[in-house]
Amino acid sequence: MATPLPAATFLAVLRAEGVTVREYRSWRTHERDDETGKTFGPVHGVVIHHTAGRDSLALCYNGTASLPGPLCHTHLSKSGVATMVSAGRANHAGTFAANAHQAVLNESSTHPRPDAAEPIDANDCYYGIEIENLGDGRDPYPAVQYEAAVRWAAAICRAHGWTANSVIGHKEGTRRKIDPSFAMDAFRAAVDERLAHAADWNPNDPDEEEPVALTAADAKTLWLTDGFVKNPNPDTAKDNPYIAPATGLQNIEIIARRTEAKLAALQATNDKLVQAVATLAANIGDLDPAAIVAELRAELESINIRIDVPDAS
Numbered sequence: 001m002a003t004p005l006p007a008a009t010f011l012a013v014l015r016a017e018g019v020t021v022r023e024y025r026s027w028r029t030h031e032r033d034d035e036t037g038k039t040f041g042p043v044h045g046v047v048i049h050h051t052a053g054r055d056s057l058a059l060c061y062n063g064t065a066s067l068p069g070p071l072c073h074t075h076l077s078k079s080g081v082a083t084m085v086s087a088g089r090a091n092h093a094g095t096f097a098a099n100a101h102q103a104v105l106n107e108s109s110t111h112p113r114p115d116a117a118e119p120i121d122a123n124d125c126y127y128g129i130e131i132e133n134l135g136d137g138r139d140p141y142p143a144v145q146y147e148a149a150v151r152w153a154a155a156i157c158r159a160h161g162w163t164a165n166s167v168i169g170h171k172e173g174t175r176r177k178i179d180p181s182f183a184m185d186a187f188r189a190a191v192d193e194r195l196a197h198a199a200d201w202n203p204n205d206p207d208e209e210e211p212v213a214l215t216a217a218d219a220k221t222l223w224l225t226d227g228f229v230k231n232p233n234p235d236t237a238k239d240n241p242y243i244a245p246a247t248g249l250q251n252i253e254i255i256a257r258r259t260e261a262k263l264a265a266l267q268a269t270n271d272k273l274v275q276a277v278a279t280l281a282a283n284i285g286d287l288d289p290a291a292i293v294a295e296l297r298a299e300l301e302s303i304n305i306r307i308d309v310p311d312a313s
Contacts, residue, residue, distance in 0.1 A: 004041040006086035017155035031088025040089035045104040045166040050133040050179040072289040073128040080144035092128030096120040096173035107165040154194035164192035
């Protein structure tokens, strides 16, 4: 349960999440509170819709004679632009089944098939987004559009301290609807992934890649393929589950010794390279490019390093 976001805050949290937002007409005061005698809120979750048509922004704002607008809070174009339609009560969800609504209240990871009875007025307590799509299973959702929808839902959940399980598809709240035409479990997983990072996280930015922790199974595979065995000592097995059988050395000791050996090998390589440079420098007075190249090749090959040096001409 939460108080609906004021219009300015709504804009701010969407933009902080990286959503490209456009304001449309009088969206800040465009709502169905006065006309219905009801108020928007407290809010409990987010409903995902598809428009089942194209060029639907004006329709979402104005509605129809039988269903006046606004018909959502945000309209999302194919290009990923989120246009604000309302900050108040909108005619987007209609009535919901009690079991579907309860799953959202409980932030349950399981969203049951909605009951036939629909006693909940979902327009009172849910945000709604209309994603422009024909909804026929063949019309694609461009990546930029789908990601914008994920960011939109994550922004609202983040602002209210909700988990991704506060996001529900229209088809999950009522038997009357089939939208959206994509899997909601996958969509919630994407929202959950965003909520695990800061609002400005960009999964497509290679500079923002984060280290991936090895699972216990991965660690076991790496150690065992390197000749390690399970540590039989219960006192040290927790911190060092695998050891080298020949020496009984524990993981950290093995790493330290291997590092020392590699450093020694690098030092030896460096010494030989320094000697090669010194030899070349001593002969620099009688410069012979072919001889220098030949000597450099010989020195490098003596330490098992081969390079392709163009012949001097």
